[in-house]
Amino acid sequence: MENHKSTNALKAVILVLSILLLGSLFYIYKLSTDTRELQTQVTSTKTEKNTILKDLQDLKATYDAAIAEKTEISDELIEEREKVVGLMAQLEKSKGDAAAMAKYKKQLVELQAKMKNLMQEVEVLKKENTKLTTNLDSTKVVLADAKNYNQVLVGQNEELSKTVEKGSKLTVLNLKTATFKLRSSGKQIETDKASRVDFLRVSFTIAENSIAKSGDKTYYVQIIDSKNNVLGEKTTADFNGQSLTYSFTASVKYENKTLQVIHDLPGKSFEKGTYFVNLYDKTELVSKSSFTLR
Known part of the structure; x- marks a missing residue:
């Protein structure tokens, strides 16, 4: 009878230990899985941060080139470029969580849309300036021709005056x-x-x-x-x-x-x-x- 009780007690202990072992294994597996998911999430977030930062740098370079054109909207271009520079500074300081990346990505899309509209306006202004420059050059050519013609006339008049003066002298x-x-x-x-x-x-x-x-x-x-x-x-x-x-x-x-x-x-x-x-x-x-x- 006592042997039978001892056997049942041993079986109970073994069962408890088995349950604890299975629980430990499940916890270790879950912990490992969560760690891998976290690492994957961190890596993905870091990659997205670098991508957004690269896009912002490209935006800034585009604005720099457009500002160098010195068009009538240069002030507005400078203002938008400062927004890009400010967002780049915020992004570099960010810890890079998913929520923050979503916010920065949304702001990037808005800045890109604004940049696209401004670049179209810059192109229109450049074409108008080119046309004005061409017209101005044509006007300068006409004025230069007129000036040269006037100089020729003045020279001819001076020569004629000298000839008349010389001819009018008494001998x-x-x-x-x-x-x-x-x-x-x-x-x-x-x-x-x-x-x-x-x-x-x-x-x-x-x-x-x-x-x-x-x-x-x-x-x-x-x-x-x-x-x-x-x-x-x-x-x-x-x-x-x-x-x-x-x-x-x-x-x-x-x-x-x-x-x-x-x-x-x-x-x-x-x-x-x-x-x-x-x-x-x-x-x-x-x-x-x-x-x-x-």
Whole structure:
């Protein structure tokens, strides 16, 4: 009887131990399964975090390129880029749970949609700017052509003015000087002997010029003897800071036709040697000659 009780007790212990063993095995299996699921979930969440972060980096790069275009919506592009940068900072600090990833993914989709709309607007603005630039370049070409044409006209006008000015200048010809002795009878005898000369006669011709300005004209005659003395009046005139000492002036009324000018310069004790005669139109030397007395 006691043996039978001992056997039943042993069977009960074995049954309890078996149940505990099965329970332990089931717990270990469940724990192992939960651990693998957790590891899988963590790995999946980390991968999703990296994917979202990569998409955000691509968004930022797109905005950087668009902002560099400097369009009319650059301020709005900068504002959206800052949102992307802010979300990237939040994501990097996140522990990466599934709920957070779902929230970040939703925000990413919204930012991508906004970016798509803005990029379409940027493309439209770029096309308009290209068109405006093309029109501006065409306008610049037209203006440049007009400017060049005007410069050509100005150059032609300047050349024409110079030609007219040059052509309108009077030409002086045949500047000559003759020396005379005046007898008591009034007869004039030409001589080249210094001691006998009583006056000099300077003559020159103003050529005909139909485009020259007609009216009163004054020439300044300068006669210099062999000792470098100016004969005659020895008057000095000033022309805009330039001075000229002359022997006499020859004033005529020019009417665009050939005009002979003659002027006498009396004197005493003329020196022997070579004399130089210079004819000036103010300070411009227009003709010169020389003669010699013995």
